[in-house]
Amino acid sequence: MFCEKVVELIRELQRATDGQLPPFNEDGIREVLEEMKALYEQNQSDVNEAKSEEKTDLIPTIKFRHCCLLRNKRCILAYLYDRMLRIRSLRWEYGSVLPSEIRFHFAPEETEWFNQYKKSLATYMRAIGGDEGLDITQDMKPPKSLFIEVRCLKDYGEFEIDDGTTVLLKKNSQVRVK
Secondary structure, eight states: OTTHHHHHHHHHHHHSOTTOOOOOOHHHHHHHHHHHHHHHHHHHHHHHHHHHHTOSTTHHHHHHHHHHHHHHHHHHHHHHHHHHHHHHHHHHHHOSSOOHHHHTTOOHHHHHHHHHHHHHHHHHHHHHSTTTOOOTTSOOSOOSSSOEEEEOSSOOEEEEOTTSOEEEEOTTOEEEEO
């Protein structure tokens, strides 16, 4: 029937638990695209017939098929976008090298997108961290304590913090500041 195959693709993603990526369903996508092609061709022939013979009774059928085409398009885009978001979150969870059992579920285009995302993220991290770069994928959870440890590499002397307290910073000392 109409739009059932594409709804099955969406359900397939919903069945997967959070953090899981089901295998890319290339056959399902192909079936939906074939259905869309058939709907489009039927609409074209009905539109030509309605124009030439001025049949207005075909207009509701044409509109229904057009709505089915739009729904299929939206659902395929939602399927692909959801997979892309899951792949992006896998990069943050596992790092730049994914386990082979996860990469096995990727389509070739998804592997290419993952590699491009990985390169873009690495370029950004090198750009914001000065000489060494800054790894923003580390320490994803906020600290439990409001204090930070400061290790002094050279003698600085007294340093006044925002709240007005002063801290003595000597070489090779560690101080906890708020």
